[in-house]
Amino acid sequence: MNPTLLILAAGIGSRYGGMKQIDQVGPAGEAIIDYSVYDAIRTGFGKIVFVIRKEIEKDVREFFEHKLAGKIQMEFVYQELNMIPEGYTVPTDRIKPWGTAHAVWVAAKAIKEPFVAINADDFYGHESYRMMAEYLIAKSSADNTNFCMIGYQIKHTLSDYGSVSRGVCESDDKSFLKAVVERTEIFRKDGKIAFRDEHGRDVPLSADTLVSMNIWGFTPAIFDHIGKQFKEFFRENVSNIKAELYIPKIVNDIIKNGKGNVKILPAKDKWFGVTYKEDKQLAVQNIRKLIDKGIYPKNLWT
Numbered sequence: 168m169n170p171t172l173l174i175l176a177a178g179i180g181s182r183y184g185g186m187k188q189i190d191q192v193g194p195a196g197e198a199i200i201d202y203s204v205y206d207a208i209r210t211g212f213g214k215i216v217f218v219i220r221k222e223i224e225k226d227v228r229e230f231f232e233h234k235l236a237g238k239i240q241m242e243f244v245y246q247e248l249n250m251i252p253e254g255y256t257v258p259t260d261r262i263k264p265w266g267t268a269h270a271v272w273v274a275a276k277a278i279k280e281p282f283v284a285i286n287a288d289d290f291y292g293h294e295s296y297r298m299m300a301e302y303l304i305a306k307s308s309a310d311n312t313n314f315c316m317i318g319y320q321i322k323h324t325l326s327d328y329g330s331v332s333r334g335v336c337e338s339d340d341k342s343f344l345k346a347v348v349e350r351t352e353i354f355r356k357d358g359k360i361a362f363r364d365e366h367g368r369d370v371p372l373s374a375d376t377l378v379s380m381n382i383w384g385f386t387p388a389i390f391d392h393i394g395k396q397f398k399e400f401f402r403e404n405v406s407n408i409k410a411e412l413y414i415p416k417i418v419n420d421i422i423k424n425g426k427g428n429v430k431i432l433p434a435k436d437k438w439f440g441v442t443y444k445e446d447k448q449l450a451v452q453n454i455r456k457l458i459d460k461g462i463y464p465k466n467l468w469t
Contacts, residue, residue, distance in 0.1 A: 168280050169213030170303050172296075175202060175270045175381070176227065176287035177220045182417040186223060187441050188287045189230045192450045194458070195466035199290050199441065199450065204235065205467050207283075210296040213242040216277050218270045221245055234468040245353070246273045252398045258408055266411030267381060270394050275390040278410070284414070288379045291317065292436020295464070299384045302430060312427025314418070315384035316344065319434045321353070322374035323358060328443040330354040334379030334415045335362070335372070336431065344422060344429035347379055347415040377431065380438055383414060393417050 176188045189198045196438045204215055215235065219227050227354050246264055248257045250273055262268065271284050281303040285291060295317045295386050306313040317338060325331060327417065331354070334347040352363040353372070360376075361369045396417055404410035440446065457463050 168210055168304065170206065170211045170212040170292040170300050171202065171216055171270065171278050171280055171282040172207040173216045173218065173237070173274055173278065173282050173284040173286050174203065174227060174283060175218050175267060176200065177223075177264055177270055178216050178287070183438055186226065188219075188367075189244075190284070190447065192374070192441070192447060192465065193454050195469075197454075198230070200287050201232070201234070201467050202213050202290060202454070202463065203296075204231075204239070204461070205283060206293045206296045208239050209283075210293065210300050212283075212296070212300065213280070214242065216245045216274050216282075217241070218246050218262075218274055219243055221247065238468075239292070244274045244276050246275050246326045248269050252401055255401055255405060258406065261408045263411065265397075267414045268412040268417050269397060271385070272390060272393040272397060275387070275394075276389055281384065281386045284381070284383045284385060286440070288442070289380055289440040290380070290453070291438060292383050292434075293381060293430075294435035295418065297305065298432045299382070300312065302432060303384050303386075307429075310388050311386055312388050313430075314389070314421075314427060315362060315432055316379055317337060317382045317434050318377040318431040319379045319380050319438055320374065321376045323434075324378055324380060324438055325355050326355070327355075328439075328444055328445040330363075331442055334413075335383070336377040336379055338377060338431050342431045342433075344418065344431055346419055346422065347412040348419075348433070350394075379415065380440075383413065383429075384420075388427070389417070392421055396420060414464060 279318045284298050302315045332351045333353050334349050336347045337345045339345050350362040364370050400412045421423045
Protein backbone atom coordinates (compact mmCIF):
# COMPACT_ATOMS: atom_id res chain seq x y z
CA MET A 168 0.00 0.00 0.00
CA ASN A 169 1.86 3.09 -1.23
CA PRO A 170 1.50 6.09 1.09
CA THR A 171 -0.04 9.42 0.08
CA LEU A 172 1.59 12.82 0.53
CA LEU A 173 -0.77 15.38 2.05
CA ILE A 174 0.47 18.95 1.50
CA LEU A 175 -1.00 21.62 3.79
CA ALA A 176 -1.04 24.61 1.45
CA ALA A 177 -4.03 26.66 2.57
CA GLY A 178 -2.12 29.13 4.75
CA ILE A 179 -2.58 32.85 4.36
CA GLY A 180 1.15 33.65 4.53
CA SER A 181 0.65 36.77 6.65
CA ARG A 182 4.23 36.80 8.00
CA TYR A 183 5.65 36.07 4.56
CA GLY A 184 3.60 38.72 2.79
CA GLY A 185 2.30 36.57 -0.06
CA MET A 186 1.71 33.10 -1.50
CA LYS A 187 4.80 31.31 -0.29
CA GLN A 188 3.22 28.03 -1.43
CA ILE A 189 4.25 28.81 -5.02
CA ASP A 190 7.05 31.33 -4.54
CA GLN A 191 9.97 30.23 -6.70
CA VAL A 192 13.25 29.13 -5.11
CA GLY A 193 14.66 26.73 -7.74
CA PRO A 194 16.63 27.67 -10.88
CA ALA A 195 13.80 26.54 -13.19
CA GLY A 196 11.11 28.31 -11.16
CA GLU A 197 10.42 25.51 -8.68
CA ALA A 198 8.73 26.17 -5.34
CA ILE A 199 9.66 24.25 -2.20
CA ILE A 200 6.58 22.06 -2.80
CA ASP A 201 8.11 20.91 -6.09
CA TYR A 202 11.03 19.36 -4.23
CA SER A 203 8.70 17.71 -1.71
CA VAL A 204 6.65 16.15 -4.51
CA TYR A 205 9.78 15.09 -6.40
CA ASP A 206 11.13 13.35 -3.30
CA ALA A 207 7.77 11.67 -2.68
CA ILE A 208 7.58 10.33 -6.24
CA ARG A 209 11.06 8.83 -6.18
CA THR A 210 10.37 7.32 -2.74
CA GLY A 211 7.30 5.46 -4.01
CA PHE A 212 4.37 7.56 -2.85
CA GLY A 213 1.26 6.86 -4.87
CA LYS A 214 -0.74 10.08 -4.66
CA ILE A 215 -0.47 13.77 -3.82
CA VAL A 216 -3.31 15.61 -2.06
CA PHE A 217 -3.15 19.40 -1.82
CA VAL A 218 -5.13 21.18 0.90
CA ILE A 219 -5.85 24.69 -0.41
CA ARG A 220 -8.32 27.56 -0.16
CA LYS A 221 -10.73 28.07 -3.06
CA GLU A 222 -9.46 31.60 -3.62
CA ILE A 223 -5.96 30.33 -4.48
CA GLU A 224 -7.04 27.25 -6.41
CA LYS A 225 -6.48 28.74 -9.88
CA ASP A 226 -2.92 29.84 -9.06
CA VAL A 227 -1.95 26.55 -7.41
CA ARG A 228 -3.46 24.38 -10.14
CA GLU A 229 -1.76 26.34 -12.90
CA PHE A 230 1.57 26.10 -11.08
CA PHE A 231 1.52 22.32 -10.54
CA GLU A 232 -0.88 20.48 -12.83
CA HIS A 233 1.17 20.68 -16.03
CA LYS A 234 4.32 19.57 -14.18
CA LEU A 235 2.79 16.54 -12.49
CA ALA A 236 0.43 15.31 -15.21
CA GLY A 237 1.22 11.66 -15.93
CA LYS A 238 3.77 11.44 -13.11
CA ILE A 239 1.55 10.86 -10.06
CA GLN A 240 -2.12 10.93 -9.11
CA MET A 241 -3.08 14.36 -7.81
CA GLU A 242 -6.12 15.70 -5.95
CA PHE A 243 -7.17 19.02 -4.43
CA VAL A 244 -9.30 19.47 -1.31
CA TYR A 245 -10.39 22.68 0.39
CA GLN A 246 -9.89 24.11 3.85
CA GLU A 247 -12.53 26.79 4.36
CA LEU A 248 -13.79 28.54 7.46
CA ASN A 249 -17.32 27.17 7.01
CA MET A 250 -16.13 23.56 7.25
CA ILE A 251 -17.20 23.21 10.87
CA PRO A 252 -19.36 20.88 12.99
CA GLU A 253 -23.07 20.94 12.21
CA GLY A 254 -25.07 23.33 14.35
CA TYR A 255 -22.36 26.00 14.63
CA THR A 256 -21.74 29.21 12.70
CA VAL A 257 -18.50 30.99 11.85
CA PRO A 258 -17.94 34.27 13.75
CA THR A 259 -18.28 37.19 11.34
CA ASP A 260 -14.86 38.58 12.25
CA ARG A 261 -13.00 35.25 11.89
CA ILE A 262 -10.22 35.40 9.23
CA LYS A 263 -7.63 32.79 10.22
CA PRO A 264 -8.09 29.12 9.26
CA TRP A 265 -8.89 26.69 12.08
CA GLY A 266 -5.37 25.26 12.31
CA THR A 267 -3.22 22.38 11.10
CA ALA A 268 -5.42 19.65 12.60
CA HIS A 269 -8.40 21.05 10.72
CA ALA A 270 -6.28 21.14 7.53
CA VAL A 271 -5.62 17.41 7.87
CA TRP A 272 -9.24 16.62 8.78
CA VAL A 273 -10.72 18.16 5.60
CA ALA A 274 -8.78 15.61 3.53
CA ALA A 275 -10.56 12.61 5.09
CA LYS A 276 -12.60 11.73 2.01
CA ALA A 277 -9.55 11.85 -0.26
CA ILE A 278 -7.27 9.52 1.74
CA LYS A 279 -7.84 5.81 2.47
CA GLU A 280 -4.22 4.75 3.01
CA PRO A 281 -1.32 5.66 5.32
CA PHE A 282 -0.10 9.16 4.56
CA VAL A 283 2.52 11.76 5.36
CA ALA A 284 1.32 15.29 6.16
CA ILE A 285 3.70 18.20 5.54
CA ASN A 286 3.78 21.98 5.45
CA ALA A 287 3.89 23.49 1.97
CA ASP A 288 6.66 25.92 2.85
CA ASP A 289 9.13 23.53 4.52
CA PHE A 290 11.91 21.51 2.88
CA TYR A 291 12.39 18.13 4.59
CA GLY A 292 14.68 16.21 2.23
CA HIS A 293 14.59 12.87 0.45
CA GLU A 294 15.65 10.78 3.46
CA SER A 295 12.71 12.03 5.52
CA TYR A 296 10.22 10.69 2.98
CA ARG A 297 12.12 7.42 2.61
CA MET A 298 12.18 6.77 6.37
CA MET A 299 8.52 7.62 6.84
CA ALA A 300 7.36 5.57 3.88
CA GLU A 301 9.31 2.54 5.11
CA TYR A 302 7.92 2.90 8.63
CA LEU A 303 4.32 3.33 7.51
CA ILE A 304 4.48 0.41 5.08
CA ALA A 305 6.07 -1.86 7.70
CA LYS A 306 4.01 -0.83 10.73
CA SER A 307 0.72 0.57 9.57
CA SER A 308 -2.44 -0.66 7.94
CA ALA A 309 -5.20 1.69 6.88
CA ASP A 310 -6.90 1.72 10.29
CA ASN A 311 -4.29 1.32 13.05
CA THR A 312 -2.57 4.03 15.07
CA ASN A 313 1.13 3.30 14.58
CA PHE A 314 2.14 6.83 13.66
CA CYS A 315 5.53 8.48 13.16
CA MET A 316 7.21 11.87 12.81
CA ILE A 317 10.60 13.33 11.93
CA GLY A 318 12.36 14.93 14.91
CA TYR A 319 14.68 17.91 14.43
CA GLN A 320 17.04 19.61 16.86
CA ILE A 321 15.64 23.04 17.47
CA LYS A 322 18.96 24.80 16.80
CA HIS A 323 18.60 23.79 13.14
CA THR A 324 15.06 25.09 12.70
CA LEU A 325 15.07 28.78 13.62
CA SER A 326 14.77 31.88 11.47
CA ASP A 327 17.14 34.85 11.73
CA TYR A 328 14.26 37.20 10.99
CA GLY A 329 11.67 36.55 13.69
CA SER A 330 10.00 34.04 15.98
CA VAL A 331 8.67 30.68 14.75
CA SER A 332 6.15 28.03 15.79
CA ARG A 333 7.44 24.56 16.68
CA GLY A 334 6.13 21.48 18.44
CA VAL A 335 8.49 20.91 21.39
CA CYS A 336 8.82 17.14 21.95
CA GLU A 337 9.44 14.82 24.88
CA SER A 338 10.45 11.23 24.09
CA ASP A 339 11.05 7.98 25.96
CA ASP A 340 14.19 5.82 25.83
CA LYS A 341 12.88 3.94 22.77
CA SER A 342 12.33 7.13 20.74
CA PHE A 343 8.57 7.10 21.07
CA LEU A 344 6.86 10.42 21.60
CA LYS A 345 5.60 11.04 25.14
CA ALA A 346 4.23 14.54 24.55
CA VAL A 347 4.48 17.47 22.14
CA VAL A 348 3.57 21.07 22.95
CA GLU A 349 3.00 23.65 20.23
CA ARG A 350 4.99 26.79 21.03
CA THR A 351 4.01 29.65 18.75
CA GLU A 352 6.78 32.10 19.64
CA ILE A 353 10.25 30.53 19.69
CA PHE A 354 13.26 32.75 19.03
CA ARG A 355 17.02 33.11 19.37
CA LYS A 356 18.35 36.10 21.29
CA ASP A 357 21.94 36.81 22.31
CA GLY A 358 22.93 33.33 21.19
CA LYS A 359 20.32 31.59 23.36
CA ILE A 360 17.02 29.93 22.44
CA ALA A 361 13.76 30.50 24.29
CA PHE A 362 10.00 30.51 23.84
CA ARG A 363 7.46 33.01 25.17
CA ASP A 364 4.80 31.27 27.24
CA GLU A 365 1.13 32.15 27.69
CA HIS A 366 2.04 34.52 30.54
CA GLY A 367 4.55 36.47 28.47
CA ARG A 368 7.58 34.94 30.19
CA ASP A 369 10.67 33.86 28.23
CA VAL A 370 11.50 30.19 28.94
CA PRO A 371 14.93 28.89 27.84
CA LEU A 372 15.31 25.83 25.62
CA SER A 373 18.34 23.62 25.04
CA ALA A 374 19.75 23.85 21.51
CA ASP A 375 19.38 20.06 21.20
CA THR A 376 15.68 20.03 22.10
CA LEU A 377 13.73 17.86 19.66
CA VAL A 378 10.92 19.59 17.81
CA SER A 379 8.28 18.67 15.29
CA MET A 380 8.37 20.51 11.97
CA ASN A 381 4.91 19.26 11.02
CA ILE A 382 6.01 16.23 9.06
CA TRP A 383 3.78 13.46 10.42
CA GLY A 384 3.10 9.90 9.33
CA PHE A 385 -0.54 8.94 9.94
CA THR A 386 -3.17 6.42 8.95
CA PRO A 387 -6.81 7.32 8.20
CA ALA A 388 -7.57 6.49 11.85
CA ILE A 389 -6.40 10.02 12.66
CA PHE A 390 -9.47 11.57 11.03
CA ASP A 391 -11.90 10.28 13.65
CA HIS A 392 -9.66 11.55 16.45
CA ILE A 393 -9.51 15.01 14.88
CA GLY A 394 -13.25 15.10 14.23
CA LYS A 395 -14.08 14.39 17.87
CA GLN A 396 -11.61 16.95 19.21
CA PHE A 397 -12.66 19.59 16.70
CA LYS A 398 -16.20 19.54 18.03
CA GLU A 399 -14.90 20.06 21.56
CA PHE A 400 -12.48 22.75 20.38
CA PHE A 401 -15.26 24.59 18.59
CA ARG A 402 -17.58 24.58 21.59
CA GLU A 403 -14.82 26.05 23.77
CA ASN A 404 -13.28 28.51 21.30
CA VAL A 405 -15.99 29.63 18.89
CA SER A 406 -15.78 33.22 20.17
CA ASN A 407 -11.96 33.33 20.04
CA ILE A 408 -11.19 34.55 16.52
CA LYS A 409 -7.50 33.58 16.78
CA ALA A 410 -7.81 30.11 18.35
CA GLU A 411 -6.48 27.21 16.25
CA LEU A 412 -6.48 23.43 16.70
CA TYR A 413 -2.96 22.12 16.13
CA ILE A 414 -1.87 18.59 15.25
CA PRO A 415 0.15 18.25 18.52
CA LYS A 416 -3.08 18.61 20.51
CA ILE A 417 -4.55 15.62 18.68
CA VAL A 418 -1.38 13.56 19.03
CA ASN A 419 -1.10 14.28 22.76
CA ASP A 420 -4.65 13.08 23.35
CA ILE A 421 -4.00 9.84 21.46
CA ILE A 422 -0.81 9.12 23.44
CA LYS A 423 -2.24 10.16 26.81
CA ASN A 424 -5.26 7.90 26.43
CA GLY A 425 -3.28 4.93 25.11
CA LYS A 426 -5.01 5.02 21.73
CA GLY A 427 -1.82 4.89 19.67
CA ASN A 428 1.88 5.69 19.49
CA VAL A 429 4.22 7.96 17.53
CA LYS A 430 7.76 6.87 16.63
CA ILE A 431 10.29 9.71 16.38
CA LEU A 432 12.54 9.16 13.37
CA PRO A 433 15.74 11.26 13.54
CA ALA A 434 16.20 13.84 10.80
CA LYS A 435 18.91 12.95 8.27
CA ASP A 436 18.54 15.96 5.99
CA LYS A 437 18.84 19.65 6.79
CA TRP A 438 15.52 21.43 7.17
CA PHE A 439 14.88 24.90 5.80
CA GLY A 440 11.76 26.92 5.12
CA VAL A 441 10.27 30.29 4.30
CA THR A 442 8.44 31.74 7.29
CA TYR A 443 9.52 35.29 6.47
CA LYS A 444 10.25 36.94 3.12
CA GLU A 445 13.88 37.33 4.18
CA ASP A 446 14.18 33.53 4.48
CA LYS A 447 13.79 33.11 0.72
CA GLN A 448 17.39 33.92 -0.21
CA LEU A 449 18.72 31.23 2.14
CA ALA A 450 16.27 28.73 0.65
CA VAL A 451 17.52 29.60 -2.84
CA GLN A 452 21.12 29.09 -1.73
CA ASN A 453 20.34 25.76 -0.06
CA ILE A 454 18.60 24.45 -3.17
CA ARG A 455 21.58 25.48 -5.29
CA LYS A 456 23.95 23.57 -2.98
CA LEU A 457 21.81 20.43 -3.25
CA ILE A 458 21.81 20.72 -7.03
CA ASP A 459 25.58 21.15 -7.06
CA LYS A 460 25.88 17.94 -5.01
CA GLY A 461 23.80 16.08 -7.58
CA ILE A 462 20.87 15.43 -5.25
CA TYR A 463 18.45 17.27 -7.55
CA PRO A 464 18.59 18.14 -11.27
CA LYS A 465 18.62 21.78 -12.32
CA ASN A 466 15.13 21.35 -13.74
CA LEU A 467 13.02 18.88 -11.75
CA TRP A 468 10.36 18.19 -14.34
CA THR A 469 12.12 17.93 -17.71
